Amino acid sequence: xxxxxxxxxxxxxxxxxxxxxxxxxxxxxxxxxxxxxxxxxxxxxxxxxxxxxxxxxxxxxxxxxxxxxxxxxxxxxxxxxxxxxxxxxxxxxxxxxxxxxxxxxxxxxxxxxxxxxxxxxxxxxxxxxxxxxxxxxxxxxxxxxxxxxxxxxxxxxxxxxxxxxxxxxxxxxxxxxxxxxxxxxxxxxxxxxxxxxxxxxxxxxxxxxxxxxxxxxxxxxxxxxxxxxxxxxxxxxxxxxxxxxxxxxxxxxxxxxxxxxxxxxxxxxxxxxxxxxxxxxxxxxxxxxxxxxxxxxxxxxxxxxxxxxxxxxxxxxxxxxxxxxxxxxxxxxxxxxxxxxxxxxxxxxxxxxxx
Amino acid sequence: xxxxxxxxxxxxxxxxxxxxxxxxxxxxxxxxxxxxxxxxxxxxxxxxxxxxxxxxxxxxxxxxxxxxxxxxxxxxxxxxxxxxxxxxxxxxxxxxxxxxxxxxxxxxxxxxxxxxxxxxxxxxxxxxxxxxxxxxxxxxxxxxxxxxxxxxxxxxxxxxxxxxxxxxxxxxxxxxxxxxxxxxxxxxxxxxxxxxxxxxxxxxxxxxxxxxxxxxxxxxxxxxxxxxxxxxxxxxxxxxxxxxxxxxxxxxxxxxxxxxxxxxxxxxxxxxxxxxxxxxxxxxxxxxxxxxxxxxxxxxxxxxxxxxxxxxxxxxxxxxxxxxxxxxxxxxxxxxxxxxxxxxxxxxxxxxxxx
Numbered sequence: 001x002x003x004x005x006x007x008x009x010x011x012x013x014x015x016x017x018x019x020x021x022x023x024x025x026x027x028x029x030x031x032x033x034x035x036x037x038x039x040x041x042x043x044x045x046x047x048x049x050x051x052x053x054x055x056x057x058x059x060x061x062x063x064x065x066x067x068x069x070x071x072x073x074x075x076x077x078x079x080x081x082x083x084x085x086x087x088x089x090x091x092x093x094x095x096x097x098x099x100x101x102x103x104x105x106x107x108x109x110x111x112x113x114x115x116x117x118x119x120x121x122x123x124x125x126x127x128x129x130x131x132x133x134x135x136x137x138x139x140x141x142x143x144x145x146x147x148x149x150x151x152x153x154x155x156x157x158x159x160x161x162x163x164x165x166x167x168x169x170x171x172x173x174x175x176x177x178x179x180x181x182x183x184x185x186x187x188x189x190x191x192x193x194x195x196x197x198x199x200x201x202x203x204x205x206x207x208x209x210x211x212x213x214x215x216x217x218x219x220x221x222x223x224x225x226x227x228x229x230x231x232x233x234x235x236x237x238x239x240x241x242x243x244x245x246x247x248x249x250x251x252x253x254x255x256x257x258x259x260x261x262x263x264x265x266x267x268x269x270x271x272x273x274x275x276x277x278x279x280x281x282x283x284x285x286x287x288x289x290x291x292x293x294x295x296x297x298x299x300x301x302x303x304x305x306x307x308x309x310x311x312x313x314x315x316x317x318x319x320x321x322x323x324x325x326x327x328x329x330x331x332x333x334x335x336x337x338x339x340x341x342x343x344x345x346x347x348x349x350x351x352x353x354x355x
Numbered sequence: 356x357x358x359x360x361x362x363x364x365x366x367x368x369x370x371x372x373x374x375x376x377x378x379x380x381x382x383x384x385x386x387x388x389x390x391x392x393x394x395x396x397x398x399x400x401x402x403x404x405x406x407x408x409x410x411x412x413x414x415x416x417x418x419x420x421x422x423x424x425x426x427x428x429x430x431x432x433x434x435x436x437x438x439x440x441x442x443x444x445x446x447x448x449x450x451x452x453x454x455x456x457x458x459x460x461x462x463x464x465x466x467x468x469x470x471x472x473x474x475x476x477x478x479x480x481x482x483x484x485x486x487x488x489x490x491x492x493x494x495x496x497x498x499x500x501x502x503x504x505x506x507x508x509x510x511x512x513x514x515x516x517x518x519x520x521x522x523x524x525x526x527x528x529x530x531x532x533x534x535x536x537x538x539x540x541x542x543x544x545x546x547x548x549x550x551x552x553x554x555x556x557x558x559x560x561x562x563x564x565x566x567x568x569x570x571x572x573x574x575x576x577x578x579x580x581x582x583x584x585x586x587x588x589x590x591x592x593x594x595x596x597x598x599x600x601x602x603x604x605x606x607x608x609x610x611x612x613x614x615x616x617x618x619x620x621x622x623x624x625x626x627x628x629x630x631x632x633x634x635x636x637x638x639x640x641x642x643x644x645x646x647x648x649x650x651x652x653x654x655x656x657x658x659x660x661x662x663x664x665x666x667x668x669x670x671x672x673x674x675x676x677x678x679x680x681x682x683x684x685x686x687x688x689x690x691x692x693x694x695x696x697x698x699x700x701x702x703x704x705x706x707x708x709x710x
Contacts, residue, residue, distance in 0.1 A: 076450045083465070084457050090440075095431045095706045102439050110438070110465035293708055346703040350696065351450045353648055 038215035071197025082153035091117040099294035103301030108153035116301040126245030139195035157187035169352020203339025225333025243288035393570035426552025437508035446472040454649035458656030463508035471656040481600030494550035512542035524707020558694025580688025598643035
């Protein structure tokens with residue numbers, strides 16, 4: 001005979017496992033859903049961005065070890081500037097992820113440049129160099145910098161070549177890098193060597209691991225931030241493995257940018273190049289790789305904090321008021337774009353000297 | 356019976372080996388003499404200079420890995436200067452053996468410094484830092500640079516500390532380096548960290564191998580140059596493993612230095628510090644380690660070529676007219692002081708950023 005007590009105990013004995021099963025099932029299915037959601041996010045990110053390639057070859061300037069070696073040395077070379085103090089590194093210090101941390105770049109004799117130094121890490125695959133499309137690519141940028149009045153400030157390309165030719169170590173290195181050239185120490189080859197070096201400056205980051213299928217490479221907040229980045233429409237302009245650099249866009253689609261950035265003076269952007277009214281306040285969409293490590297932000301460095309820059313962008317470009325939480329999430333996601341700078345790139349090369 | 360022909364042949368047979376023996380003996384003894392001469396030169400060099408130590412510890416600032424790590428980062432830090440563009444590296448670029456190649460150093464907002472940037476490689480063991488004895492040691496130099504109007508140009512030490520405290524990465528690094536300090540982010544600890552880093556910057560060179568007994572580490576010309584360096588009296592001032600840095604001396608013992616250097620304006624040297632008439636035109640004797648790699652020369656960078664600097668020095672300080680060959684030999688010898696910069700020192704550290 002079973003007492004009521006017996007029945008109760010039997011029920012409890014079966015009920016408890018049933019309850020446990022329910023808990024397990026719930027955890028399991030929500031993990032499954034989470035895994036599904038992660039996989040969806042991975043797939044979506046992969047289709048819109050895609051992981052970084054290993055380098056950015058160009059048919060016009062094939063990457064060779066000899067060219068990269070020379071380019072790396074020239075990248076540090078100050079003796080080819082009008083005050084002997086400007087090298088590529090001046091505006092692109094590697095310890096600060098190859099941006100100088102200043103509002104606007106400062107060149108020879110402390111001349112202020114018109115705009116903020118963009119990082120040159122992962123920068124070679126953009127439609128153009130600099131902010132307004134007046135430098136076709138990294139090679140063109142490197143070459144023009146030599147005689148740019150606010151950058152290296154040299155009077156002529158010949159004056160640069162003369163200095164380099166006076167250092168036998170460089171003459172040998174140019175011959176090694178351009179073995180078919182009879183007289184290889186030219187500004188065009190300077191540009192090719194520096195460009196080849198820059199084409200190797202890739203910094204894969206946790207976000208690449210995520211796109212390669214490791215969902216745990218991003219924190220929960222970073223995943224939410226990525227989701228918001230996609231849902232809000234940031235990726236309309238900031239796409240490609242570089243999250244930008246592929247198009248020009250008006251800065252301030254829904255209201256003048258200087259309303260929010262407090263920029264002074266107002267920069268008319270690409271209009272300066274094309275004189276086309278439609279290009280007023282148009283800038284190249286900057287890449288977002290290493291953005292968290294390269295303040296201040298915007299073409300004039302007018303904003304210091306990334307979260308503020310994110311909030312301003314949503315308002316100006318998408319007429320969206322992000323909540324504080326959304327802005328923080330996107331900022332956290334952008335942190336996942338801070339990459340590994342290869343040790344070889346961080347090594348200072350010893351430079352040749354005059355005999 | 357032996358014919359005359361036989362005798363002649365026998366004589367030739369014994370005479371030829373005798374001639375050979377003579378040649379061998381002569382080669383052998385001159386090799387012995389050369390080895391003796393080399394050994395004499397090694398011994399003499401060793402007693403006057405002595406090889407570089409592995410580092411330059413100081414009782415006041417013990418070297419620890421945490422201090423060196425922090426000091427290395429601070430060495431590259433531009434964000435603690437008044438224009439955000441000056442770090443220790445500005446005047447001491449490692450790719451140029453930690454001297455800037457300019458006549459006179461250039462600091463914040465392109466302000467010219469009164470004198471030439473000396474290399475900071477092997478520099479910590481000198482009687483003082485800089486040229487005229489107004490910086491007691493590398494720590495004092497590092498600290499004073501922060502508020503030096505023509506160097507970092509910061510208004511106060513507190514303003515530097517505020518910037519560093521705003522970067523959590525630095526706060527942690529200061530705590531690691533100065534574990535006993537409650538509030539370790541101070542300018543004094545900045546100085547200790549940078550100083551500890553500088554105390555590790557040793558660059559052993561072929562000349563150290565020579566002093567360690569490898570006579571072949573120097574070429575024939577370099578050995579002649581060393582001999583002339585010793586015989587002429589250069590080592591009266593340029594002694595110690597650093598070949599200098601141990602005393603002050605009047606620049607221009609036998610005639611005003613500006614007669615030969617064409618210096619403009621004339622720098623009164625240590626007189627500016629002591630106001631003692633006897634210190635007019637007195638400077639610290641610079642170290643000669645890496646001298647061939649760090650033009651231009653003298654306190655004002657007034658001479659570009661090492662051979663000319665050598666010739667001028669002999670005339671000004673020793674009233675000796677070196678022959679062209681002697682000057683070339685000494686210059687070749689000085690080339691043997693160009694050392695190996697450790698790879699760890701050439702690696703750019705990634706710097707903390709503000710949160």
